[in-house]
Amino acid sequence: xxRPAKTRTSLVPALYVLFVAAPLxxxxxxxxxxxNETTLGLSFFxxxxxxxxxxxILTDPGWSSGFVNSILFVSxxxxxxxxxxxxxxxxxxxxxxxxxxHLFFWFLAARMTPSAVLxxxxxxxxxxxxxxxxxxxxxxxHCLFTVPVAVWILEGFISQIPRSLDxxxxxxxxxxxxxxxxxxxxxxxxxxxxxxxxxxxxxxxxLVLANALTTTDAKPIVAVLFRAGGPLGFVHLPILSAAGVLxxxxxxxxxxxxxxxxxxxxxxxxxx
Amino acid sequence: MSRANDNTGFxxxxxxxxxxxxxxxxxxxVVVNYSVQDVFSGNIFIWAGSGWFEKTLTSPEFWATLxxxxxxxxxxxxxxxxxxxxxxxxxxxxxxMATFYIIVMAIPLLIPWFVVGLIWKVFADPAIGxxxxxxxxxTDAYDLNNPLVAWMVILLVDVWHWTGLVVLLSYAGLxxxxxxxxxxxxxxGASRGAIFRYVELPRLRHVLLIAVLLRLTDSLMIYIEPFxxxxxxxxxxxxxxxxxxxxxxxxxxxxxxxxxxxxxYVLIMLTLSWALFSALMKRHD
Numbered sequence: 001x002x003r004p005a006k007t008r009t010s011l012v013p014a015l016y017v018l019f020v021a022a023p024l025x026x027x028x029x030x031x032x033x034x035x036n037e038t039t040l041g042l043s044f045f046x047x048x049x050x051x052x053x054x055x056x057i058l059t060d061p062g063w064s065s066g067f068v069n070s071i072l073f074v075s076x077x078x079x080x081x082x083x084x085x086x087x088x089x090x091x092x093x094x095x096x097x098x099x100x101x102h103l104f105f106w107f108l109a110a111r112m113t114p115s116a117v118l119x120x121x122x123x124x125x126x127x128x129x130x131x132x133x134x135x136x137x138x139x140x141x142h143c144l145f146t147v148p149v150a151v152w153i154l155e156g157f158i159s160q161i162p163r164s165l166d167x168x169x170x171x172x173x174x175x176x177x178x179x180x181x182x183x184x185x186x187x188x189x190x191x192x193x194x195x196x197x198x199x200x201x202x203x204x205x206x207l208v209l210a211n212a213l214t215t216t217d218a219k220p221i222v223a224v225l226f227r228a229g230g231p232l233g234f235v236h237l238p239i240l241s242a243a244g245v246l247x248x249x250x251x252x253x254x255x256x257x258x259x260x261x262x263x264x265x266x267x268x269x270x271x272x
Numbered sequence: 273m274s275r276a277n278d279n280t281g282f283x284x285x286x287x288x289x290x291x292x293x294x295x296x297x298x299x300x301x302v303v304v305n306y307s308v309q310d311v312f313s314g315n316i317f318i319w320a321g322s323g324w325f326e327k328t329l330t331s332p333e334f335w336a337t338l339x340x341x342x343x344x345x346x347x348x349x350x351x352x353x354x355x356x357x358x359x360x361x362x363x364x365x366x367x368x369m370a371t372f373y374i375i376v377m378a379i380p381l382l383i384p385w386f387v388v389g390l391i392w393k394v395f396a397d398p399a400i401g402x403x404x405x406x407x408x409x410x411t412d413a414y415d416l417n418n419p420l421v422a423w424m425v426i427l428l429v430d431v432w433h434w435t436g437l438v439v440l441l442s443y444a445g446l447x448x449x450x451x452x453x454x455x456x457x458x459x460x461g462a463s464r465g466a467i468f469r470y471v472e473l474p475r476l477r478h479v480l481l482i483a484v485l486l487r488l489t490d491s492l493m494i495y496i497e498p499f500x501x502x503x504x505x506x507x508x509x510x511x512x513x514x515x516x517x518x519x520x521x522x523x524x525x526x527x528x529x530x531x532x533x534x535x536x537y538v539l540i541m542l543t544l545s546w547a548l549f550s551a552l553m554k555r556h557d
Contacts, residue, residue: 010362017376019432023395024379026402030394042405080291088288095281103285105549108485110292112541113300114493116514117534120521121302122295144295147288205384207496208518222384237394244387251382259371262378262440 024248031241038237053242063243066221069135070204071250073218076139077203078196081146085195086180086188088147089154094166111148118144119212126213133215141209146199153198157191158184190261197258204251221247300538306531324532333508333516334533341492341512344423348430348491349484355431356438356483357476361468363439365447374443377436385433389500392429396501419509422502426510429497434490438483445479446472478552485548489541513537 030038031053032046057063091097092104122141123132131137165187169179185192211223225243255262307325310318328334363373380388395401398408398416407414416422449472457467495514498504504511504519511519517537521530 012362013359013373016359016435017373020376020380020436022403023391023432026395027391038400042400042402044402084287084291088285091281091284094275095278095284096275097277097279097281100281101553103282103289105546107288107292108549109542109545110296112485112489112545113296114514114517114534114537114541116493116495116517117303117538118296118299120527120530121299121306124302125298140291141295143291147291151288201382205382207384207386222386225384225390226386237400240390241394244383244390247384247387248379248382252379255375255378255382259375262374 027241027244030238031245033238035236035238053238054246056239057243057246063221063224066219066224067246069214069218070210070220070222073135073138073142073210073220074200074203076135077142077146078199080139081143081150081199082192082196084143085147085150085154086185086192088151089158090180090184092151092155093158094163107148107151110144113144115144115206115208119209122209123212132213133217135218137213138210138218138220139203141213142203142206144209145202145206149198149202150195153195154188154191157188157194161187193258194261197254197262200254201251204247303531303534306527307535308528310528324528325536327529328532328536336508337511337513337516340509341494344427344494344512345488345491347427348434349487351427351431352435352438352487353480353483356435357442357480359435359439360442360446361472363443374440377439377443380433380436383433385496386500388429388433389497392425392432392497393501396425396428416502417506419506422506422510426494426498426501429501430491430494433497434487437486441479441483442476445476449475481548481552485545485552488544488548492541493537 029044029046032049032051033043034046034048034050034052037043037047088107092100118141126132126137131140161184165183166179169183174183205222207220207222207226210220211226214220214223221243225240225247308319308321310323359377364370383391396404396416398404398414404414414421416425453471454467457471462470492512493514494512495518498510498512499515502510504515517530517533520526520533
């Protein structure tokens with residue numbers, strides 16, 4: 001007699017959690033160490049725990065403006081992505097039109113285009129039209145990764161809603177805009193949450209485009225980190241670690257908020 | 273879900289389409305333009321025709337890099353897909369443990385790629401990292417100047433970074449399977465293996481294709497992690513496609529050659545994605 005899967009406990013996920021946690025733990029303890037301690041050898045707890053590394057980052061304008069810049073373009077990207085993705089997802093979900101299948105593929109294909117291919121021509125394009133080193137420029141460039149994923153996730157959520165919702169809204173006299181803003185968006189709010197989470201994630205972690213398209217005004221925190229701790233210069237490891245910890249916090253907070261809908265976001269609709 | 277036959281559906285996709293055209297199609301046109309010319313000092317263009325393509329396609333370095341990337345991607349898929357499915361099968365379907373595991377699986381996905389490189393550069397370092405220190409203490413063979421070790425470390429980093437995505441996708445597929453199907457197969461006396469083979473695996477097909485699609489294209493273009501950890505070395509043993517491309521364009525200023533290689537990569541990507549996408553869409557039309 002086989003037992004139901006849910007009552008079986010297993011070592012494997014627990015071991016995997018340890019595997020995920022170990023390098024993160026090391027990052028965390030390093031961020032509380034002094035520079036001397038990291039060069040003296042391995043210590044699994046900070047001997048003289050210090051908050052100086054965090055204070056240094058939070059008070060240094062170069063570092064803190066990096067955080068502000070990242071938050072700005074990521075938020076802008078989430079807003080743009082959701083605004084263009086909701087109608088597109090609605091179109092794919094509700095209508096069968098000529099070339100819809102191919103169009104859906106080209107949307108996904110955009111997501112597959114390597115940023116190593118795009119960044120040079122994008123720098124030139126942005127220089128011509130004045131988008132270089134602006135938050136809007138980075139936000140638009142990141143739409144490359146975020147719009148396809150947002151369309152895909154939202155399409156799944158919209159397909160779960162019966163067509164009668166649309167029809168009732170037309171009968172009630174809602175126009176297109178009114179229908180989207182007052183009826184559709186509140187109905188698929190969890191889907192928008194999950195899509196926004198994935199947009200945030202894709203835009204927050206990216207470095208190649210964000211670094212290439214900015215010089216000073218919109219420099220993201222990852223690029224500041226990259227300058228300070230590129231492959232050759234590990235000048236101050238505890239400060240780099242503290243900055244690393246700080247870059248993980250926004251994502252960790254967000255994942256906590258969407259935890260219930262996260263798995264669902266993938267499992268529905270056209271390709272789920 | 274029945275969909276209306278109505279071409280006005282296209283207009284809903286227009287805003288998203290315009291954004292993607294601006295960010296993808298316009299730059300690709302610039303790349304096409306470069307790929308058939310010789311560029312000097314950024315503003316002198318000489319027609320080169322198919323010269324750069326011929327040079328790229330006959331260069332042993334190009335094929336070696338492509339081979340390395342293909343091998344790396346194969347290893348990534350061979351490890352991450354089975355491991356991800358296996359972990360997803362072992363995660364409870366509900367309860368606080370399920371939520372806890374979901375959050376843990378998502379966390380590596382949320383860390384900036386550069387920080388992932390930084391974390392592992394330190395963690396695997398023989399002098400200042402616990403893993404590197406332990407392995408170096410166990411065996412003299414642990415040396416990042418050994419190509420095999422460098423590969424193992426980068427593969428380990430990728431597994432750490434991305435297996436969570438496969439777990440999340442598989443888990444989403446698994447929780448969507450109705451409990452009635454499990455009950456029916458238990459009544460039929462199906463073994464655990466048979467349940468996986470005939471109940472779970474067929475229903476995971478779509479999420480797994482998506483996982484393969486995402487991991488395939490992303491791992492082919494891996495850049496930051498090897499750049500941080502091995503700088504593409506020792507020699508060129510961990511130089512993958514993206515790094516090769518960026519080096520040709522940024523450090524050698526061979527825009528023509530870099531663009532020709534870039535277009536070849538894009539074509540490879542598109543072919544692979546289309547094959548997987550077609551398999552994915554079979555269920556629908």
